[in-house]
Amino acid sequence: MRIIPKKVEGIKFGLLSPEMIRKMSEVKIVTADTYDEDGYPIEGGLMDPRLGVVDPGLRCKTCGSRVGDCPGHFGRIELARPVIHVGYAKLINKILRSICRACGRILLPEEKIEAYRQELRRAKRIGKSEEPIVEDLFKAARVVKKCPHCGEEQLDIKFEKPTTFIEDKQRLSPIDVRERLERITDTDAEVMGFDVAVARPEWMVLTVLPVPPVTVRPSITLESGERSEDDLTHKLVDIIRINQRLEENIEAGAPQLIIEDLWELLQYHVTTYFNNEVAGVPPARHRSGRPLKTLAQRLKGKEGRFRSNLSGKRVNYSARTVISPDPNLSINEVGVPELIARELTIPVIVTPMNIEHVKKFVRNGPRKYPGANYVERPDGARLSLARVKNIDELLEKLEPGWKVHRHLIDGDIVLFNRQPSLHRMSIMAHEVRVLPYKTFRLNLCVCPPYNADFDGDEMNLHAIQGQEARAEARVLMRVQEQILSPRFGGPIIGGIHDHISGAYLFTQPGVRFTREQAFHLLYASGIAKPLPEPAYVEDGREYYTGKQIFSLLLPEDLDLTYRAKVCRKCEVCKEEACEYDAYVVIRNGRLEKGVMDEKSFGAFAGELLDRIVKDYGTDKAREFLDSVTKLVINFITWRGFSTGIDDEDLPREARERIAEILEEADRKVMELIRAYNENILEQLPGRTLEETLEMRIMQVLSEARDKTGEIANEYLEREERRRKHENSARIMAVSGARGSLLNLTQMAACVGQQAVRGERIKRGYSGRTLPHFKVGDISASAKGFVRSSYKQGLSPLEFFFHNMGGREGLVDTAVRTSQSGYMQRRLINALQDLKVEYDSTVRDTRGVIVEFRHGEDGADPSRTDWGQMVNVKKIVQRYARKEAA
Amino acid sequence: MRLRKVVRLRRVDISKHELVPKHEVLSEEEARRLLEELNISRGQLPKILKNDPMVQKIKAKVGDIIKITRKSKTAGESVYYRVVVGE
Numbered sequence: 001m002r003i004i005p006k007k008v009e010g011i012k013f014g015l016l017s018p019e020m021i022r023k024m025s026e027v028k029i030v031t032a033d034t035y036d037e038d039g040y041p042i043e044g045g046l047m048d049p050r051l052g053v054v055d056p057g058l059r060c061k062t063c064g065s066r067v068g069d070c071p072g073h074f075g076r077i078e079l080a081r082p083v084i085h086v087g088y089a090k091l092i093n094k095i096l097r098s099i100c101r102a103c104g105r106i107l108l109p110e111e112k113i114e115a116y117r118q119e120l121r122r123a124k125r126i127g128k129s130e131e132p133i134v135e136d137l138f139k140a141a142r143v144v145k146k147c148p149h150c151g152e153e154q155l156d157i158k159f160e161k162p163t164t165f166i167e168d169k170q171r172l173s174p175i176d177v178r179e180r181l182e183r184i185t186d187t188d189a190e191v192m193g194f195d196v197a198v199a200r201p202e203w204m205v206l207t208v209l210p211v212p213p214v215t216v217r218p219s220i221t222l223e224s225g226e227r228s229e230d231d232l233t234h235k236l237v238d239i240i241r242i243n244q245r246l247e248e249n250i251e252a253g254a255p256q257l258i259i260e261d262l263w264e265l266l267q268y269h270v271t272t273y274f275n276n277e278v279a280g281v282p283p284a285r286h287r288s289g290r291p292l293k294t295l296a297q298r299l300k301g302k303e304g305r306f307r308s309n310l311s312g313k314r315v316n317y318s319a320r321t322v323i324s325p326d327p328n329l330s331i332n333e334v335g336v337p338e339l340i341a342r343e344l345t346i347p348v349i350v351t352p353m354n355i356e357h358v359k360k361f362v363r364n365g366p367r368k369y370p371g372a373n374y375v376e377r378p379d380g381a382r383l384s385l386a387r388v389k390n391i392d393e394l395l396e397k398l399e400p401g402w403k404v405h406r407h408l409i410d411g412d413i414v415l416f417n418r419q420p421s422l423h424r425m426s427i428m429a430h431e432v433r434v435l436p437y438k439t440f441r442l443n444l445c446v447c448p449p450y451n452a453d454f455d456g457d458e459m460n461l462h463a464i465q466g467q468e469a470r471a472e473a474r475v476l477m478r479v480q481e482q483i484l485s486p487r488f489g490g491p492i493i494g495g496i497h498d499h500i501s502g503a504y505l506f507t508q509p510g511v512r513f514t515r516e517q518a519f520h521l522l523y524a525s526g527i528a529k530p531l532p533e534p535a536y537v538e539d540g541r542e543y544y545t546g547k548q549i550f551s552l553l554l555p556e557d558l559d560l561t562y563r564a565k566v567c568r569k570c571e572v573c574k575e576e577a578c579e580y581d582a583y584v585v586i587r588n589g590r591l592e593k594g595v596m597d598e599k600s601f602g603a604f605a606g607e608l609l610d611r612i613v614k615d616y617g618t619d620k621a622r623e624f625l626d627s628v629t630k631l632v633i634n635f636i637t638w639r640g641f642s643t644g645i646d647d648e649d650l651p652r653e654a655r656e657r658i659a660e661i662l663e664e665a666d667r668k669v670m671e672l673i674r675a676y677n678e679n680i681l682e683q684l685p686g687r688t689l690e691e692t693l694e695m696r697i698m699q700v701l702s703e704a705r706d707k708t709g710e711i712a713n714e715y716l717e718r719e720e721r722r723r724k725h726e727n728s729a730r731i732m733a734v735s736g737a738r739g740s741l742l743n744l745t746q747m748a749a750c751v752g753q754q755a756v757r758g759e760r761i762k763r764g765y766s767g768r769t770l771p772h773f774k775v776g777d778i779s780a781s782a783k784g785f786v787r788s789s790y791k792q793g794l795s796p797l798e799f800f801f802h803n804m805g806g807r808e809g810l811v812d813t814a815v816r817t818s819q820s821g822y823m824q825r826r827l828i829n830a831l832q833d834l835k836v837e838y839d840s841t842v843r844d845t846r847g848v849i850v851e852f853r854h855g856e857d858g859a860d861p862s863r864t865d866w867g868q869m870v871n872v873k874k875i876v877q878r879y880a881r882k883e884a885a
Numbered sequence: 886m887r888l889r890k891v892v893r894l895r896r897v898d899i900s901k902h903e904l905v906p907k908h909e910v911l912s913e914e915e916a917r918r919l920l921e922e923l924n925i926s927r928g929q930l931p932k933i934l935k936n937d938p939m940v941q942k943i944k945a946k947v948g949d950i951i952k953i954t955r956k957s958k959t960a961g962e963s964v965y966y967r968v969v970v971g972e
Contacts, residue, residue: 126971841923848929857960870958 011174014198021208025076026050026062029211032240034219036227047235051075052213072213074801077240079207080247082515083267084163086274088204091175093159095192095201098141098179101167102152104183106137106191107144117191132409134193162278163267174267176798178205190884209270211236231292235273235284242266249723318343319465323418324454326441328679330626334416334430335441336408337843338369341434344463345373345405346412352400359395361406369407369434376403408432413474416442418450421732422824425449425485425492429477444478444499446760447623449492459573483613486862490610495629500737501728502632503596504566509581511546518544525631527552546635547591553627555616556589559881562607565597565736584608586883598736601628605736614863647716647729648748648791654715657751658708662787665704669780670695697778698753698760701785705752709745716748751786754805760784761801772797852853899938906955908939909964916950919966933967940969947971 016375026257027050034047050059052413060070068578080546084092084133098106106113116137123130146155157167165172172180179824189196205848212410217230229237246262272284275296299305319340326335336344350358364371366386374382375394378401384876388394398404412432428449435441440459447453464470475481475662485492495503505511511772513521518531534542567582575583576593584594585610601624613621650658675681676693684692713730720727729747732738732863746752767775775781781787784801794802833845840858857869865871899905901913909921920926927948935947945960949969957963 370914841930846929847925848933849923849925852965853960853963855959856957856963859959 012198014195015200015201015203016210018208021076021210024074025210026073027211029075029077029240030238030244032237032244034233034237035227039227045238046075046233047212047214047219048075050200050216051211054214054218056641061442061823070215070875072215074213075211077209077236077243079209079266079267080208080243080250082176082178082205083263083270084177085204085206086162086271086278089159089161089163090820091179092177092201092204093157093165094138094142095184096157096165096172096177098138098192099180099184099188100147100150100152101154101180103147103150104180104188105147105149105185107141107147108137108186109148112140113188113191117187120191120193125730130193134191137191138557144266151470161280163271173263176289178202178207181205192268209239209273231286231294232273234286235269235294236294239266239269239273242269266498267447267723274420296885299407315462316466318460319344320458320460322439322440323452323457323459324439325444325447326435327629328445329433329441329443330431331443331445331622332431333443333876334414334431334461335433335435335439336414337438337440338434338436339438340461341408341432342366342371343373344408344414344461346408346463347376347403347405347465350400350402350404351396355398355400358406359398359792361404362395363391365391370409370652372404372406374405376405378402407488408434410434413464413470413478415464415473415477416440416459417462418452418457418459420821422451423487425482427477428479429473430479443626443629444496445493445629447496448494448757449482449485483609483618483621484862486860488604489861489864489866489868490604491601491606491613492603494606494609494625495598495601495632496603497738498578498636498641499629500602500735501599501732502636503600503628504731504735504737505639505641505726506546506635507550507591507594507596508546512543513542513546513549515542518549521549521631521634522552524634525553525627527627527631538883541577550596550628550631551586551590553624553631554589555612555620556587557626558586558589558611558615559878560584560586560608561877564594565599565602565605566595566773574777585744595735597734601625602736610866614865641728641850643728643732647727647789648744648789649719650712650748651719654711657711661704661707662750663710665700666780668700669697672700692759693778701753701780705745705750708749709741712745712749714742749789749791751798751802754781754784754786754801756804756808761804763804770797770800893955898942905939906953908943909952909954910945911950911952915925915952919950927968928968932967932970934972935969945969 011321027048028042029046029048030044031041031042034044035045036042041049043049049058050073052062053060053065053067053070057159059066060073062073063070088241090223100107108116116133117474119133120130129817144506146152157172158166160166165177170290181200181204183203184192186196189201192201212232217232219229219233219735221227233471242262242265246259246266249259249262268281269279269284271278272292273294275294276283277297278296282292285291297304301309304381319336321340329335348358348361358372361370362373362375362385366384367374370384374384374397376382383394383521385391406722410431410433413429414432415709416430417427419426426449428446430442433441440461442450442452442459450459452459464473479493483493487638487657515531515534522529522531531544532548532551533547535548536543562584566580567578568580573583576585578593581595583591584596584607585592596608598605599607609621609625612624672681672693676689681689681693683689684695686694716727716730719725720730729739732742733744756763761769764770768777769782769784783799784804786794786798786802788798834842834850835844836842836854840851840853842854843849859869861867865874900908923929927950930950933951933959935941935945940951943951947969951969953965953967955963955965
């Protein structure tokens with residue numbers, strides 16, 4: 001089949017004229033009833049068979065087609081009296097104010113109208129918006145008091161939302177409104193922005209109402225056999241009922257008052273039929289009290305037709321379940337429950353080469369794994385294997401050209417996704433590993449790109465159906481190809497938590513293993529390499545250091561030097577002689593100096609991992625990550641690692657020094673307040689004296705808190721050495737595995753100042769935060785400084801202040817996520833079609849160029865060195881080493 | 886007393902301003918080559934208004950292609966092309 005390219009030249013919107021509505025309608029709907037006692041649709045009712053078919057097996061009375069083929073046909077309701085269309089009420093108002101009440105001309109002199117016409121024509125020619133010009137005309141015409149054409153005095157027209165117009169206390173009925181709109185000449189209408197061929201102003205007042213086909217509002221049959229009608233049908237029933245009553249009353253010559261009431265009611269029903277959320281109109285409700293979902297509600301908003309059926313759709317071949325961790329999987333893999341593997345299928349085309357292989361799947365059928373759920377004949381017809389009685393007969397017929405939809409098996413490429421999909425690493429391609437139980441399993445290293453944890457997170461999986469898609473996914477989307485983030489040019493996939501503390505402990509100086517232990521660890525991490533010479537022999541036994549074993553995972557010719565996370569940033573770096581072992585030196589693939597921590601292979605920070613991906617490729621990087629995580633996890637599991645509240649124990653001496661610092665800070669604050677009161681406080685530039693005081697106090701208190709933290713850390717470290725017992729909490733903070741020194745400070749020493757809106761807490765009573773303080777007390781404790789540590793526990797007043805600060809944090813995150821979500825939505829809507837072409841230009845779908853080189857330099861940030869195009873220092877280092885060798 | 890100072894805008898040569906990049910009109914031959922290289926028509930180029938001060942300064946006509954060479958933080962120097970349009 002040849003594809004003929006078609007281009008949408010333009011889209012034109014118009015109004016339906018009454019004649020048009022009548023012409024497109026197949027039936028005039030006259031009765032409000034839908035079905036008779038026998039359950040057959042009534043002719044002339046809302047379910048008239050001429051409106052289309054919904055029941056399978058029947059043929060349409062209008063077009064003769066069956067269910068899927070008949071598109072449905074419109075009907076109509078002849079309204080006894082015209083009503084205003086709510087959607088156009090605002091425009092009608094503008095027009096009524098701009099035209100003469102007698103002659104219907106625009107209330108502007110001929111030349112002016114002509115000028116607007118000219119401008120409009122010009123706008124149309126150059127593709128500019130016509131709206132502001134028409135708006136301008138309305139604005140100019142509404143102030144005119146006397147018609148320049150016929151001299152008629154104009155009365156003030158008031159618009160009472162949503163559908164009422166009042167002219168000088170006299171109500172304008174829709175009939176009056178329609179008459180006035182009818183008087184507008186075609187040329188005048190054009191100046192007001194109408195294309196009279198498709199939209200006459202008076203068509204905004206309805207005399208006939210189109211009834212949508214039944215296919216638009218299908219009724220559903222409940223299990224009990226009861227029929228339940230669509231909301232639209234309910235609304236149309238209301239309209240017909242009132243319309244009938246109105247007609248009868250008019251014919252019977254009922255009093256004007258009654259007719260007006262019924263007319264008003266008809267207007268209400270037609271209004272809510274279009275939109276049930278009009279301001280000032282009580283929404284029409286279902287018997288249960290639920291507001292009806294009428295036309296506008298079907299389209300609008302997140303659950304509306306546009307956002308949930310057109311921009312996004314439900315898909316087949318997908319699954320969703322809870323995720324859980326599995327450190328034994330490769331980062332490229334995903335564990336899929338057998339239950340799901342039996343449900344998701346991959347189409348396989350039968351060829352002479354694979355026919356025997358494929359027949360095994362068919363023989364197993366839909367129940368037995370690994371089987372198949374469908375076979376597809378060359379003509380596209382699908383046979384469900386659950387329904388096939390005689391499998392052998394089917395197997396006979398199976399030949400090249402057929403398709404077998406077989407179950408997912410190990411090694412299939414699938415897409416794995418966690419919402420919100422904020423960046424491209426939120427959907428990655430994984431290899432399937434079919435596993436027992438009911439959760440998706442994933443390697444811990446891929447948690448950071450998905451931003452996943454296991455507190456109940458669920459993720460989606462999509463089975464790829466086509467060959468091209470599979471190839472693209474494998475080459476471009478596989479997890480190992482996404483290790484480097486385009487956001488900052490470093491690895492986003494890497495070790496977390498125990499990987500880091502494990503590696504840190506493993507590579508500590510003094511860590512040693514016997515031959516057996518070394519082999520055990522290497523086996524667990526899947527490394528088959530000979531052990532080097534043992535580092536030392538003691539009592540005739542050979543020992544290997546952690547660094548030696550770690551080196552076996554590194555590429556053999558790797559040279560790398562960097563400062564670890566634990567680096568103290570000393571004034572003069574002692575480099576290889578670093579007493580903290582923070583200067584990492586790798587020579588010829590041997591870890592000679594330094595410990596492994598967050599900076600080695602941690603997500604967002606790993607220098608070593610970064611070097612391996614960039615110099616040795618993604619395959620090597622994946623192997624490295626898989627083996628290194630297995631190694632350190634096995635090590636730390638064997639060794640044991642845990643933290644408790646006693647990790648925050650401080651000796652008496654430390655507690656005393658902390659108390660002293662806090663006393664000192666209190667004194668300094670009082671000193672500042674005294675200086676302020678005596679007016680000898682030195683004012684900071686650009687600040688009032690009061691602001692200066694606040695800033696100085698904040699500064700003093702934050703310094704005090706930091707100092708207590710330093711002391712706490714100092715003593716924790718000293719205790720660690722003295723008692724030969726490591727402090728797990730400190731290890732995690734220092735190595736970057738989890739937590740920070742600030743967290744430790746707050747637990748062990750002092751929580752510090754609580755803030756609301758970046759200021760010390762000041763809200764509460766006038767002049768004071770709580771009645772426990774004197775008015776005007778601005779000392780540390782009265783404005784939310786928490787002296788205690790979390791371990792000591794907070795006093796009731798401190799607790800209260802802490803809650804204020806904490807609550808602000810919660811509100812901020814809630815607000816931030818919603819705001820950034822909307823921002824992202826708008827950004828993506830604007831940018832979604834832009835693409836970098838092969839000639840490196842950025843173009844939209846029309847081929848219009850936006851950038852001649854992306855980002856002006858055409859660079860892929862994920863291939864840069866943390867955002868830098870070239871790192872001269874690294875290159876020099878590399879060549880210097882080569883030279884030396 | 887009120888002080889009045891009239892800035893004669895016409896006298897300022899905007900092309901000398903450091904924030905205004907270099908604008909030049911492509912010759913017919915250059916324009917043809919550019920469009921051929923990118924395999925596009927004029928309508929697919931970014932636009933610039935004919936009453937843009939720099940366009941007037943270099944006296945470009947509607948339909949002319951302007952080459953803009955600007956300083957770039959990432960690439961040192963970057964080239965951009967725009968076609969002059971009326972209104």
